[in-house]
Amino acid sequence: MLDNKVALVTGASRGIGKAIVEVFAKNGAIVYANARKEGDLDDIISENIIPLYFDVTDNSGIKNAFSQIKKEQGRLDILVNNAGIMKDALIGMISGEVMREIFETNVFAVAELIQFASKFMIRQKSGSIINISSLVGVNGNKGQLVYSASKGAVISMTKTAAKELAQYNIRVNSIAPGIIDTDLHSFVGKEHMAERIAGIGMKRLGTPCDVANSCLFLASDLSEYVTGQVIGVDGSALI
Amino acid sequence: MTNLQKYENAFIETLGIEQNQTTNLEYQAIPEWDSIGHMSLITALEDVFDIMMDTDDIIDFSSFEKGKELLKKYDVQI
Numbered sequence: 001m002l003d004n005k006v007a008l009v010t011g012a013s014r015g016i017g018k019a020i021v022e023v024f025a026k027n028g029a030i031v032y033a034n035a036r037k038e039g040d041l042d043d044i045i046s047e048n049i050i051p052l053y054f055d056v057t058d059n060s061g062i063k064n065a066f067s068q069i070k071k072e073q074g075r076l077d078i079l080v081n082n083a084g085i086m087k088d089a090l091i092g093m094i095s096g097e098v099m100r101e102i103f104e105t106n107v108f109a110v111a112e113l114i115q116f117a118s119k120f121m122i123r124q125k126s127g128s129i130i131n132i133s134s135l136v137g138v139n140g141n142k143g144q145l146v147y148s149a150s151k152g153a154v155i156s157m158t159k160t161a162a163k164e165l166a167q168y169n170i171r172v173n174s175i176a177p178g179i180i181d182t183d184l185h186s187f188v189g190k191e192h193m194a195e196r197i198a199g200i201g202m203k204r205l206g207t208p209c210d211v212a213n214s215c216l217f218l219a220s221d222l223s224e225y226v227t228g229q230v231i232g233v234d235g236s237a238l239i
Numbered sequence: 240m241t242n243l244q245k246y247e248n249a250f251i252e253t254l255g256i257e258q259n260q261t262t263n264l265e266y267q268a269i270p271e272w273d274s275i276g277h278m279s280l281i282t283a284l285e286d287v288f289d290i291m292m293d294t295d296d297i298i299d300f301s302s303f304e305k306g307k308e309l310l311k312k313y314d315v316q317i
Contacts, residue, residue: 059293059294063291066291070291112294115294119278119281119282119285122278122279123282123286
């Protein structure tokens with residue numbers, strides 16, 4: 001489905017990002033997988049999975065990464081903005097530092113990556129940008145004032161970028177995962193997890209692969225007339 | 240082809256203008272050099288000179304002359 005397409009996936013060392021890289025590569029794409037720490041991608045590197053180590057909040061790192069892709073491939077067809085951080089705190093206990101950290105990674109970095117990627121895609125007059133948001137960015141959630149705001153911002157950016165870039169045949173969409181079985185939720189105790197699962201219509205956690213498969217649809221030509229959309233991958237979860 | 244010719248050609252081809260229009264041309268002074276034309280121009284210049292411009296420089300690229308000055312930062316002498 002993605003034969004000869006070149007993709008960049010941020011936050012690819014584990015969980016959803018890792019699954020997206022693997023699904024894209026399995027479907028014929030050349031995938032640049034990003035992580036912060038050198039060596040974190042060792043177990044997924046292959047002939048068509050190329051590691052790119054940089055912090056998404058570091059502009060020079062982003063620039064070097066895009067320079068490398070330009071030099072090696074001369075094009076970029078797919079960008080998946082997956083890297084993100086989640087820090088919970090109740091109202092009254094949220095530090096300025098945490099607010100800035102969340103917005104720098106989840107919002108400002110995404111905006112910067114969209115700017116860099118769109119230059120490639122404007123040139124090609126084609127491309128697909130997929131921003132990973134969250135169900136809480138749509139509905140909000142207790143204890144996640146700043147995180148949910150950052151994911152809401154991702155959704156707004158998606159809709160605006162879709163409007164601006166449609167004229168270049170660049171599509172911009174978002175996936176809003178519900179509760180996915182990743183490290184992000186590993187701190188939740190068994191009892192609480194049972195409670196959370198009870199609130200999901202399909203009575204199971206989502207898997208990284210559930211999200212990756214939806215990304216595959218948005219990255220592929222099957223969705224060539226789909227832009228500005230937010231697809232919930234949440235098994236009918238209630239938050 | 241000199242760097243000046245390459246630079247001029249990028250304007251002529253991406254904005255669809257005549258060579259005599261490039262002198263002293265400023266951003267948004269003609270309908271062709273609007274924000275959409277600007278991004279196409281920047282991508283064309285990046286291709287021609289094999290560079291990747293910083294966002295701040297793309298914003299500061301306010302005229303034909305200013306662009307020449309900015310490109311010096313990328314070791315492109317015009």
